[in-house]
Amino acid sequence: MSTTSTAKDSALSKPAGIISISLGKKYFVAVSGAVMLLYVVGHLLGNLQIFIGQDQINTYAEWLHSLGPILWAVRGVLIILAILHIWFGIQLKLENVAARPIAYTHRNWVQASIASRTMIWSGLLIFAFIAYHLAQFTLHWTNESYNQLKDPLGRMDVYSMVIFGFKNYLISGFYILMMFLLAVHLSHGAESMFQSLGWNNDLWEPRLHKFAWILAVVLFLGYISIPISIMLGAIQLPPGVTL
Numbered sequence: 640m641s642t643t644s645t646a647k648d649s650a651l652s653k654p655a656g657i658i659s660i661s662l663g664k665k666y667f668v669a670v671s672g673a674v675m676l677l678y679v680v681g682h683l684l685g686n687l688q689i690f691i692g693q694d695q696i697n698t699y700a701e702w703l704h705s706l707g708p709i710l711w712a713v714r715g716v717l718i719i720l721a722i723l724h725i726w727f728g729i730q731l732k733l734e735n736v737a738a739r740p741i742a743y744t745h746r747n748w749v750q751a752s753i754a755s756r757t758m759i760w761s762g763l764l765i766f767a768f769i770a771y772h773l774a775q776f777t778l779h780w781t782n783e784s785y786n787q788l789k790d791p792l793g794r795m796d797v798y799s800m801v802i803f804g805f806k807n808y809l810i811s812g813f814y815i816l817m818m819f820l821l822a823v824h825l826s827h828g829a830e831s832m833f834q835s836l837g838w839n840n841d842l843w844e845p846r847l848h849k850f851a852w853i854l855a856v857v858l859f860l861g862y863i864s865i866p867i868s869i870m871l872g873a874i875q876l877p878p879g880v881t882l
C-alpha cells in the first residue's frame with residue numbers, strides 16, 4: 640500500500656471512528672438510562688408497600704437483604720452505570736457544543752426545553768442525592784441509631800426508619816425537590832433514549848413524548864406520596880417506637 644493511500648485511509652477512517660465512538664457512547668447512555676429507569680420503577684413499587692404497613696415493607700426489606708451478595712452486586716452495577724452514564728453524557732454534550740458551527744440563535748434556545756438544557760446539572764444533582772440517600776437509608780451514616788430499630792419480629796424496621804427520616808420537614812423538602820429534578824431529567828431522558836435507540840419516527844414521536852411525560856409525572860407523584868403522607872400523619876410510627 641502506498642504512503643499516499645495510507646494517509647488517505649487514516650484521514651477517512653478517523654471521522655468514521657469518532658462517529659462510531661460517539662454512537663457507542665449514545666447507546667451506552669441510552670441503555671444505562673433504561674436500566675436505571677427500571678430500577679427507579681421497581682424501587683418505587685417496593686417503597687409504596689409502606690402504605691400496606693410495617694410488616695409488609697419490613698418483609699420486603701428482609702427479603703432484599705437476604706439476597707446478600709446479589710444485592711451488593713446490583714448496588715455496585717447501578718453505581719458504576721450511574722458514573723459512566725454521567726461521564727459519557729457530559730462528553731456527548733461537550734462534543735455537541737464543539738460540533739455546533741455557530742451558537743444557537745435565540746429562537747432555538749427558547750425552543751429547547753428546560754429539561755434538555757439542564758440534563759447535566761439535574762443528572763449531577765441526582766447523583767449527589769443518591770449518595771446522600773445511600774448514606775441515610777442503606778448505610779445509616781446520617782443517623783446511626785437507625786441500626787437499633789427492630790420490629791416485633793426482630794427484623795430491621797425499615798418502616799419506622801423511613802418515618803423518622805421524613806418526619807423531618809427539611810429532609811422531606813429536600814427529597815421532594817430531588818424527585819422533581821428526577822422527573823424533569825426523566826421527562827427528557829426517556830424521550831432521547833427512544834431517539835438514540837432509533838425507536839422514534841413521525842408516528843411514534845408524539846406518543847413517546849407523551850409517554851415520557853406521563854412516566855415522569857407518575858414516578859414523581861408516587862415517590863413524593865411517601866414523604867407527604869408521613870408529614871401529614873397518614874403514615875404513623877407504631878406505638879412505643881422511639882429513637
Ligand code: HEM
Nearest residue numbers: 679682686700714717772776777797801821862863865866
Ligand atoms: C420517597 C422516596 C424514597 C424512599 C422512601 C426510598 C427508600 C429507600 C430505602 C428504605 C432504602 C434502603 C433499602 C434497604 O437497604 O433496606 C433505599 C435504597 C436505595 N434507594 Fe431509595 N428511596 C426513595 C427514592 C429513591 C430514588 C428516587 C432513587 C433513585 C434515583 C433511589 C435509589 C436507591 C438506591 C440506588 C438504593 C440502594 C439499593 C438498595 O438498597 O436497594 N431511591 N431507598
